[in-house]
Every structure is written in structure tokens, then in C-alpha cells.
Amino acid sequence: MRTLILANGEEVQVKCLSCAITGGLVEPEGGVICETEYFHAHQDVAYPIPGLVILASKRHITCLDELTEKERLDYITTMSRIRAAQREELGIEHVYYFYNEDTTHHFHIWMVPRYDWMKDFGRSVESLRPAMLHARHELNTDENRKIVHNGIAALSKALNMTK
Ligand SMILES: [Zn+2]
Numbered sequence: 001m002r003t004l005i006l007a008n009g010e011e012v013q014v015k016c017l018s019c020a021i022t023g024g025l026v027e028p029e030g031g032v033i034c035e036t037e038y039f040h041a042h043q044d045v046a047y048p049i050p051g052l053v054i055l056a057s058k059r060h061i062t063c064l065d066e067l068t069e070k071e072r073l074d075y076i077t078t079m080s081r082i083r084a085a086q087r088e089e090l091g092i093e094h095v096y097y098f099y100n101e102d103t104t105h106h107f108h109i110w111m112v113p114r115y116d117w118m119k120d121f122g123r124s125v126e127s128l129r130p131a132m133l134h135a136r137h138e139l140n141t142d143e144n145r146k147i148v149h150n151g152i153a154a155l156s157k158a159l160n161m162t163k
Pocket of ligand 1: 016017018019020059060061105106
């Protein structure tokens with residue numbers, strides 16, 4: 001169990017943060033980017049990287065082979081739509097995808113846009129964690145947070161226009 005403090009100051013105990021977010025108990029900062037029958041997308045603004053998206057299943061599962069056929073179709077379709085919106089709205093050329101099954105939450109994938117500054121941390125998977133931490137500790141400025149929030153708004157607008 002972990003204790004969360006809601007926006008209204010109320011404390012709640014949740015077993016799984018992903019369940020709390022996808023179930024609407026916890027409103028992610030910046031809001032929901034898009035939502036389908038089986039999936040839910042938001043940004044973790046603790047990592048202020050414009051266009052970063054976390055796509056989570058609504059069902060409490062952890063492994064890829066636990067997805068039903070309908071969920072699989074919804075997953076790849078939704079992820080592709082988000083990817084297209086990242087390109088069209090934010091000019092994101094490449095994305096890194098990170099998903100680990102041994103999560104303390106439940107099934108979710110990080111879609112991390114690749115920016116030029118990340119090259120200082122390496123060229124492939126080894127650069128992901130240091131780049132994320134750099135964003136968290138060095139890029140957490142008012143100006144950058146504003147860019148992140150504008151990115152969320154642009155993605156959310158694009159994804160909720162054509163359903
Ligand atoms: Zn869960």
C-alpha cells in the first residue's frame with residue numbers, strides 16, 4: 001500500500017498507482033492525454049520532457065501476454081495514434097519506448113521523445129535513465145514546465161479531435 005495525497009488534501013491508500021490513475025482516483029498533473037476503453041495516457045510531469053507519454057492499461061496486469069486480443073489491438077492502435085500526434089503536433093522525430101514487466105505499478109509503457117541534448121548520455125538504452133534524471137533535476141524550470149504543459153494540451157487536443 002502507498003499513501004497518496006489528493007489535490008483536495010485528502011489522503012488515500014492505494015495498492016497500485018496505475019489503478020489509481022487509470023481509474024480516475026488520482027488526476028495526473030496536466031490531465032489525461034487520451035483514454036480508450038482499455039488504455040489511458042498521461043504525462044509524468046516529474047520528468048519535464050515535452051511530449052513524454054505514459055500509456056497504461058486500465059486492467060491490473062503486468063505482462064504483455066496477459067493482454068486480451070481486444071486490448072492488444074487497442075494498445076497498438078492507441079500507441080500509434082499518440083506517436084503520430086507527437087510527430088505532427090510537437091515535431092518529435094524519434095521516440096524511445098520503455099516497458100518493464102517487473103513494475104511496482106501495473107502494465108504501462110513510457111514513450112520518451114528523443115531530443116538532441118540526450119545524446120550526451122549515450123546513443124541507446126543506456127542513455128534513458130541518465131537523460132530522465134537530468135530532466136528531473138536540471139530541467140525542472142518554470143519555463144520548461146510551461147512547454148511540457150503546452151505539449152500535453154496539444155497532444156490531448158489532437159487525440160481527442162479524431163476519435
Ligand atoms: Zn493496478
